[in-house]
Amino acid sequence: MTLVSPRPSPLTSRLQPSPPVTHGWSVIARDLTEVEVLLHAEAASEVPLAQAVCGAVHAAGGKRLRPALVLLACRALESSAPDARVTGAAVEMIHAATLLHDDVVDRSSSRRGRVTAFARWGSAPAVLGGDLLFSRAFGLLARHGQGEELRVLSTCMLTMCRGEIMQNVHRGDLEMTEGAYYDVIRAKTADFISACCRVGAMRADASSVTIERLAEYGMNLGLAFQVTDDLLDLCGDETEIGKPLGGDLREGKMTLPVILALRAARPAERERVKQIAGKPVISRDEFEEVRTILYAYDAPARACLVAEDLACAAIRALDPLPDTPARDALVALACGLSSRSK
Amino acid sequence: MTLVSPRPSPLTSRLQPSPPVTHGWSVIARDLTEVEVLLHAEAASEVPLAQAVCGAVHAAGGKRLRPALVLLACRALESSAPDARVTGAAVEMIHAATLLHDDVVDRSSSRRGRVTAFARWGSAPAVLGGDLLFSRAFGLLARHGQGEELRVLSTCMLTMCRGEIMQNVHRGDLEMTEGAYYDVIRAKTADFISACCRVGAMRADASSVTIERLAEYGMNLGLAFQVTDDLLDLCGDETEIGKPLGGDLREGKMTLPVILALRAARPAERERVKQIAGKPVISRDEFEEVRTILYAYDAPARACLVAEDLACAAIRALDPLPDTPARDALVALACGLSSRSK
Numbered sequence: 191m192t193l194v195s196p197r198p199s200p201l202t203s204r205l206q207p208s209p210p211v212t213h214g215w216s217v218i219a220r221d222l223t224e225v226e227v228l229l230h231a232e233a234a235s236e237v238p239l240a241q242a243v244c245g246a247v248h249a250a251g252g253k254r255l256r257p258a259l260v261l262l263a264c265r266a267l268e269s270s271a272p273d274a275r276v277t278g279a280a281v282e283m284i285h286a287a288t289l290l291h292d293d294v295v296d297r298s299s300s301r302r303g304r305v306t307a308f309a310r311w312g313s314a315p316a317v318l319g320g321d322l323l324f325s326r327a328f329g330l331l332a333r334h335g336q337g338e339e340l341r342v343l344s345t346c347m348l349t350m351c352r353g354e355i356m357q358n359v360h361r362g363d364l365e366m367t368e369g370a371y372y373d374v375i376r377a378k379t380a381d382f383i384s385a386c387c388r389v390g391a392m393r394a395d396a397s398s399v400t401i402e403r404l405a406e407y408g409m410n411l412g413l414a415f416q417v418t419d420d421l422l423d424l425c426g427d428e429t430e431i432g433k434p435l436g437g438d439l440r441e442g443k444m445t446l447p448v449i450l451a452l453r454a455a456r457p458a459e460r461e462r463v464k465q466i467a468g469k470p471v472i473s474r475d476e477f478e479e480v481r482t483i484l485y486a487y488d489a490p491a492r493a494c495l496v497a498e499d500l501a502c503a504a505i506r507a508l509d510p511l512p513d514t515p516a517r518d519a520l521v522a523l524a525c526g527l528s529s530r531s532k
Numbered sequence: 533m534t535l536v537s538p539r540p541s542p543l544t545s546r547l548q549p550s551p552p553v554t555h556g557w558s559v560i561a562r563d564l565t566e567v568e569v570l571l572h573a574e575a576a577s578e579v580p581l582a583q584a585v586c587g588a589v590h591a592a593g594g595k596r597l598r599p600a601l602v603l604l605a606c607r608a609l610e611s612s613a614p615d616a617r618v619t620g621a622a623v624e625m626i627h628a629a630t631l632l633h634d635d636v637v638d639r640s641s642s643r644r645g646r647v648t649a650f651a652r653w654g655s656a657p658a659v660l661g662g663d664l665l666f667s668r669a670f671g672l673l674a675r676h677g678q679g680e681e682l683r684v685l686s687t688c689m690l691t692m693c694r695g696e697i698m699q700n701v702h703r704g705d706l707e708m709t710e711g712a713y714y715d716v717i718r719a720k721t722a723d724f725i726s727a728c729c730r731v732g733a734m735r736a737d738a739s740s741v742t743i744e745r746l747a748e749y750g751m752n753l754g755l756a757f758q759v760t761d762d763l764l765d766l767c768g769d770e771t772e773i774g775k776p777l778g779g780d781l782r783e784g785k786m787t788l789p790v791i792l793a794l795r796a797a798r799p800a801e802r803e804r805v806k807q808i809a810g811k812p813v814i815s816r817d818e819f820e821e822v823r824t825i826l827y828a829y830d831a832p833a834r835a836c837l838v839a840e841d842l843a844c845a846a847i848r849a850l851d852p853l854p855d856t857p858a859r860d861a862l863v864a865l866a867c868g869l870s871s872r873s874k
Contacts, residue, residue: 240697291663294636295656314637314700317659318693321633324663325689328670332682340674340682347667355582355660 212253213526214519218261221275225257228279232326243307243319247286250304255523256281256386262523263390263404266508266516274393276334281386283327284343288350290320295354296441303432339389346385353377362442362468364460368449372413375420380412387411400510407507411524414500417493418527420445424481425490436477442468446496448480451489459483501527554595555868556861560603563617567599570621574668585649585661589628592646597865598623598728601753604865605732605746607858608850616735618676623728625669626685630692632662637696638783645774681731688727695719704784704810706802710791714755717762722754729753742852749849753866756842759835760869762787766823767832778819784810788838790822793831801825843869 215222233244257278264274290307292298294316299309308316324347331340356374360366387408391401422431423438424447438445448467452460463483466476484490504524511517557564575586599620606616632649634640636658641651650658666689673682698716702708729750733743764773765780766789780787790809794802805825808818826832846866853859 235694237694237697237701239701240694288663291659294659313655315697317633317636318697318700320663321630321666322690322693322697324666325686325693329683329686329690332679332686335679337674337677337679341671344667344671344674348664348671351660351664351667352577352579352582355579355657355664358656358660359579359581 212258213522214515215258215262217515217519218258218265221261221265221278222254222257224275225254225261225278225282228276228330229282232279232283232330235322239311239315240319240322243290243311243315244286244323246304246307246310247290247319247323248282250302252302254278254282256285256383259383259386259408259520259523260390260393262516262520263387263408264394266404266511266514266520267391267394267396267400268512268514269394269396271393271395273334273336274390276330277339277389277393280327280330281343281382281389283323283330284347285382287320287323287327288347288354290316290323292354294320295358300433336392339392342385342389342392346382349377349381353379353381357443360444363444364452364464364467366444366449368446368453371444371446371449375413375416376409379416380409383412383415384408403507403510407504407520407524410500410504410507414497414504414524414527417446417497417500421447421490421493421497424448424484436472436480439467439477439480440470440472446493447484447489450492451484451487454487455483459486497527501525554600555864556857557600557604559857559861560600560607563603563607563620564596564599566617567596567603567620567624570617570672571624574621574625574672577664581653581657582661582664585632585653585657586628586665588646588649588652589632589661589665590624592644594644596620596624598627598725601725601728601750601862601865602732602735604858604862605729605750606736608746608853608856608862609733609736609738609742610854610856611736611738613735613737615676615678616732618672619681619731619735622669622672623685623724623731625665625672626689627724629662629665629669630689632658632665634696636662637700642775678734681734684727684731684734688724691719691723695721695723699785702786705786706794706806706809708786708791710788710795713786713788713791717755717758718751721758722751725754725757726750745849745852749846749862749866752842752846752849756839756846756866756869759788759839759842763789763832763835763839766790766826778814778822781809781819781822782812782814788835789826789831792834793826793829796829797825801828839869843867 229248233241233248235241235244257275260278260281261274264271289301293301293306293308294313297308298306300306306316307319328340328344331343353374353376356370357378360370360374384405385408387404388401391404396404420438423435424445426435428435439448444467448463452463455463463480466472466480469476501524505521508517508520571590575583575590577583577586599617602620602623603616606613631643635643635648635650636655639650640648642648648658649661670682670686673685695716695718698712699720702712702716726747727750729746730743733746738746762780765777766787768777770777781790786809790805794805797805805822808814808822811818843866847863850859850862
């Protein structure tokens with residue numbers, strides 16, 4: 191993780207250089223190829239605009255973390271169940287749908303260095319494209335029939351919506367507590383990551399104890415990911431993460447470093463953050479002012495430590511699993527939190 | 533149906549006065565009460581905004597046509613299956629979700645005389661509230677476990693999205709054919725109405741032949757409803773339908789009367805419709821100009837005839853069903869197409 195800091199902290203170098211998150215994914219390379227084939231097939235539509243929207247969101251799609259987690263969880267339990275690939279494609283479609291809708295909600299014009307569907311085609315195709323992907327995902331799961339899997343993923347989708355709504359409620363809320371922050375990121379990110387591991391283990395017909403272990407791994411991994419993500423938005427390297435820093439601050443999203451700093455900050459500093467957070471345009475100087483406050487209270491390094499602790503907890507949850515390349519890949523994922531491609 | 537026409541047509545009085553669409557619903561009164569209880573319970577949320585959005589869309593909710601169809605289809609097959617109520621609540625939630633999203637897509641500020649969630653709270657709560665209702669609906673269906681039902685409804689949700697996207701593609705398209713119009717309304721409205729009847733019959737453990745009969749009833753009913761709806765938006769009575777006329781025209785939506793009139797219209801008339809359709813503000817005079825063109829080619833009466841034929845086809849599909857109050861209510865629904873509360 192590259193933290194670009196006015197006052198370099200010794201902690202920031204700990205996770206650097208980080209291993210690539212895809213380390214060890216060769217064990218699921220064929221699975222992931224099949225997931226791509228399924229995604230491509232499911233994006234097909236006789237309505238060209240629908241196909242364009244779904245195709246674009248898949249093409250922009252990062253490293254397929256969620257399908258990889260389904261497959262790694264399943265393969266780490268020494269199961270070769272082919273239907274795990276269907277589940278993998280379904281979770282990626284649900285993820286892609288949430289991205290389409292999030293861009294409408296946040297009015298985002300770029301994601302991972304690409305123009306969003308919202309910015310390119312407007313809110314109608316983005317909203318409807320998301321609905322299309324949701325229904326395709328549930329259709330796929332219903333056709334490959336595991337009721338419990340559907341229950342897990344629909345509950346999880348519900349939780350994600352709740353998380354997004356909670357986040358919106360807390361926009362610009364300088365009183366937001368650390369607890370409320372964890373509630374939001376658990377709901378909007380970690381619960382889904384956890385569900386991916388859970389359904390992967392379910393596809394392997396694992397015992398309930400083992401399923402819970404993998405779900406716990408996913409929950410901690412997801413929290414660690416989001417904490418890291420939020421930290422990088424304030425203190426990362428723009429060229430590395432592929433978008434301008436400070437997006438969360440502009441949107442008034444309270445993230446861990448800000449919450450930690452505000453708790454200790456002097457009234458004048460709080461007032462400054464209040465004036466700046468949520469401004470549609472934040473100048474370079476204003477952004478540096480906020481960062482100076484964050485670093486004054488060592489908030490980035492403390493957030494970094496939180497992420498590390500969570501990653502360690504994720505790895506510990508894997509203790510009882512047999513020693514397999516898939517397990518190694520899950521460990522490597524928790525170690526390599528710095529990637530921006532979720 | 534009250535058609536307010538500059539040149540009254542003898543046909544327009546045929547469906548007038550119409551029986552209330554809820555005629556005969558007493559047979560499912562207890563079922564519908566239980567559906568309300570389920571809707572209320574499923575709208576509950578610890579996030580007040582989420583609860584407000586879901587509550588508002590249910591409160592605005594018209595006559596619960598879709599749950600009623602599930603229940604009437606089931607009861608008309610002499611089944612008292614209590615789980616049909618769960619299915620009824622789920623289809624209403626899916627319907628409410630599509631309304632929330634449609635209002636974002638169409639940027640509508642009012643629906644059934646009420647301010648929309650989109651206008652009141654903005655696109656974020658409307659998009660997320662819709663997603664919340666979708667996931668609750670699928671969660672409810674997954675918990676009450678009928679895989680086939682989930683397949684039918686997820687496919688149907690997919691078709692609705694496709695229909696909405698197709699409709700958007702055809703906005704302002706004066707070349708839209710009658711066939712393309714039926715494709716759009718089948719996808720965006722009738723397929724779901726048909727699916728409600730289908731899953732109701734499935735809940736009654738009906739034979740596949742009987743299931744297809746009820747699905748056919750629903751398909752024709754749904755098409756008739758949409759044709760009527762579109763007709764009323766051009767030629768209805770504002771006080772009766774509870775919103776200003778001409779909404780579709782302002783949004784550039786091509787509907788059956790316009791398509792029928794344009795096919796026969798002179799170039800100068802086409803040109804006038806082209807200039808007016810899709811204008812964000814259409815003056816009273818412009819609207820009357822378009823209506824005069826429609827009536828010149830007898831388009832409203834012809835569209836009305838189409839709706840009547842479809843309603844008759846719906847009723848014919850019920851021929852083999854036993855004579856029950858629920859069957860009577862289904863027949864009455866097809867006869868009473870004039871209601872604006874879908």
